[in-house]
Structures are given as C-alpha cells and as structure tokens.
Amino acid sequence: MYHRVLGLIFVSLCLCQAPMQAQDFKLFDRDVQIHGFASQGFVHTSDNNWLTMNTSGFGSGEFTDFGANASTQITDKFRIGAQLYDRNLGGLGRWHPTLDWALATYKFTPWFGIRGGKVKTVMGLYNDTQDLDFLHTFVLLPQSVYPTDLRDVTLAHTGGDIFGDLPVGNRFGTLSYTAYAGHRNDSPYGGFAYLVNSDGGTFNSFGGLQYGGDLRWATPLKGLLVGVSRMNEDLTLDFLIAGTDFRLNSSSDWTNQYYGQYSRKKLVVDAEYRRYWTDLGTQGVSMIEEDVRGWYVAGSYHVAKRVQVGSYFSHYWLNYPISGLLSSGTGHDYDKVITVRFDPNRFTNIKLEGHFMDGYGLPDQYPNGFYAANNPQGFKPNTNALVIKAGVHF
C-alpha cells in the first residue's frame, strides 16, 4: 500500500511542478541524457473485475508505473543506453523492476544499422511504445492487439536487430525494415504466470527463441503509413500442477500483424489486425492450441492545443479448440472506448476514459484481462469501465 501512496505523491508533486527538463550531464566528455516517466491510474468497473485489480467495488488505484533511462552518443554512428521499468497493476508487475531495454546501436548508413542487447521489438504501430503512456491518446491501447497483461510476450527480445530506411526514391515514399532474432523470457509477474498460479499451478518459466521482422511504408500520400509484421517463436512453457512438472514445447507459434495509420493535421486514424497462433504440446502430442484474432480502428483529434479526444472499437476473438489440458471453447471481447486527454503542460497529462465491453474472452484458459481468480462469483456478459490516469515525463 505504501508504494501506491508514494507513487501517488510522486505523480502529484510532479504535476504541480513547473515544466521539467531532461537532465543532461557530461561523462568522459560525452553528453549523457537522462529521461524518465511515471503514471498513476484508477479503474472502476460496473461488474467484472478487470486487469487483475478489484475494480468492481469502489475501484482500484493499483495502476502505477515508472521508468528511467540514460543514453549517450559515443560516436557519430554508435550509441548506447538502458532503461529500467517498474509497474504494479493489480497482481501484475508487483513492483519488481525490470531492465526494459539495454542496447548498443551502430548505424553504418541510413539504410543499414545493427543493434544488440535487450531490444524493444518493432511490431505494428505501438508494440515498442505500449508502456509509454504519454505518447498515446488512450490510457489503454486496444487490448485486442496490445493486451497489457501479456506485454512480455511481444515487448522485447534479448538478441539483435538489423534495420534501416531503404532508398526507394522520393516519389515512392520511404520503406523501413527491421529484422530481429533473440530470446523471449516472460516475467513471473506477467499474465501467463498469473493465470497458471491462480489456477493452482506453479509457473516456472515461459520463453524461447523469437525471430521476425517488420516492413513499413510511409507512402507518397502524405500522412499515410502501412506495414506488416511477422513473429515466429520456438517456446517452452514450464509449470507444476499437483507436483507434476509439465514442459510444453511449441510446434508452431507465429504472429502476423497488418497495420495502417493516416494522420492529417490534428486527426490521426489507426487500424491494426493481429493474429496469433500457437500449438503447445509434449512429445509430439498437441495439448494447447490457441487462435487469437484481434483488430481495432481508432481515431484521435486535437480539439485544442492541449486537449485531445479519441475513440476506438476493439474486437477480440479467441478460439481454443484442443482439449488436452483444458477444455475447448471460444470467447470474445468487443470494447467501445471514448477518451479525453488533457496536457496541462508539455510534460504532464491527465486522461479520462470510458470502456463499454461486451464479453470477457475465455478467462479459465487464456489471459485476456479478465481472470477467474478475481471473479469468484462468475462473469457477467458486459463490463463498463471508467479509467483515469495522470502521468508525467521528462
């Protein structure tokens, strides 16, 4: 509890400050930049508890995160940096700080660069910035494509990227590519661990090889961006149930994502589609298959210099066809959202958001914001949510 109070005090103090500046200092004659952010939220829901918080009574303020980074340009083409991140979202995160990213980048030319370390994964419009609340109009990005309880799954990999902007000629816009390979290792305080542990099991680990790429085209039509991302994985899920150790390996695990964004003056319209398929089993026997499909259409508009409004429709659908360990079934969550964002100054923001949800996925079988452990009374078909969040960054 005292962490929450400290978080609230910190954010409140920051919000009252005059505009803050990033901190720069010299180290071995190099300029080092320090940046950071923090946010505190509150969620109240009409019926079901959401995102592992007890939201359906008075509401929950267990919705805090913060991060800080340091980076420096070593030479014209070489830079290094690292960021720490910590969050507490109901039963997720639990104030355990993580190394969010730590990487070295060498850019040979505008069309070819390499980076290595723990690297945020480029995937879709917002995968790599999904924790950076201050960059987005919405408190919660569409959960059908960017589920905050499963952020570990796609957020970063420990490995390397190649990237660049391909010269396709001025008349054809800009084509940017990223290809990567590395290792994914889920946090024991993430959504999968929470589901396994709350079902009476003991989560040991979930992770493995992850590789893929992203290709995006800033088209000649000003403001129009389209792209496609692909991720392949070779994963192992390790957990205990009633003293028995289960190690499930993926025979097939991939994600496809297609996206587009159009921005014109004060208007931004986004649309994305993601399909995730996995087949986990042991000794060649399939035990868990999941087919998760999500898409959304979102729009945001600056009604004044410091005021934005936004809305999105998020469509989530899950098919869970194999009844190896668990029962089969399908589930959905259709979420209609409206948001107002107010920025008192360049470094702070306050958001007010309404969610009107139809459905709750398959809470016993796959994490999707709704968990049976938080809803012992059972689920009601609809959930309305009021979300308030204040943030600061420098």
Add this chain to the structure above:
Amino acid sequence: MKYVQAFFAVAGWTILLGASAVAGDVKVIANPSVKVESISARELKSLYLGEKSSINGTHVEPVIERRGPAHEAFLRDYLGQTDDELQKYYEALVFTGRGSMPKTVSSDAEVVAYVAKTRGAIGYVGTGASVEGVRTLAIADSNGGERQLVTRVEPKYPLDLQKRSIGGTVRLKVFIAANGSVDHVDLLGGNPILGESAVTAVQKWKYAAANSKTTMEISVPFDPSR
C-alpha cells in the same frame, strides 16, 4: 445504457474533423564547420528525424526551437509535422533507446548563438534574424533542385532592348510553395531590365505540388533574334 454508448460514440467520431494553419518563414543556418553551401529539403528532414547524422562526412547536430513562428514554419515546410507530432517522434526514439532528444532552445538569438559556437550544429531562424557568425544554407529541392513545371508564362521581351539587339541570360532564384505556386523570385544576375521582365513572368509559373517548400535557381534566356 445503449443510448449512453451511442451518444459517446457519435460525439467522439463527430468531433474528429477540422483543420488549422500557421504562417511564417525560415532560413537554415549552420556552424562554419559544416562545409556545404546548400542542403536538400529531404536531407534536412532526414537530419532532423535522426535518419542521418552527417553531411559530406561532417557530423551534424540539429537544434530546434521550443516554439515561435520560425519553429512552426520549419515544421510545416520541411518536416511536415506538428510540434506535438515531432515531440512524440523524439520521445518514442528516446524511450525505446533509438535516439536522443535534440538540443532545444527558446529563441532565434539562442539558436544563432548555439550554432555559432557548436561544431557541426545546424538550426533554423526567422528570415529577419541576425545570422552573424554562422553560415546560411540554401535549400534545394530533394530532386536535385528540380520540380516539374506545370504552367509556364513566357517573359515579355522589352521592345527597346530587342530593337537594340540587347539580350542575354538572367539568373533567378525561385521560392516555390509546397502547393506549387511561386512565393517570390530573387534576381541573381543579368540585365536588370530583362531580369524585371523575367521575374514578372516567373511569378506566374506553377509547379507540381511537393511535400515541402523548395527553392530553385533557374536561367531565363533572352534572344533578340527570335
């Protein structure tokens, strides 16, 4: 509840309409260590978006203004972004480990002072700003200074000069707006009377639209025998 949802949805999507515009003009300046006389609009954009970090082998450090008419004009004409979009772009780079926040100052005078003292620095200021101690760079179009001419108005040959067989070529600098219209024309060289005629005609020319404002240097010949 359905009525409430419908109200919010309609209100939200209805409000997603509108537009605004700002006005201004800028010149691009660089530290004398940056050994170029001109830079293309595309190069300039690449430098400010962190896609490139050098010109002709010289490391370049962009400087931005926090606000003001020069800042607004630069964003509109050369980066094609609003201030909010640019800040978010930089912040996304900074918080994912892919770039740094550029040096930010508050006024034209501060930009000039910083650029003058910092090796490799490049910045922008209003056209009226004093630029002592820095180099002013010409901006060429990203297609090697060429933009497609859509409408051409031929200059009138002054009769007195034609009768006296006085001809020659005048050189002009043409400032073309993003929409293709000619903002203004400077006479760089040649007979001033022929030049005046050429300027009058070129001001009526129309070019193909582009992503940003550009400048071009052109030559207009006057042949008394034709």
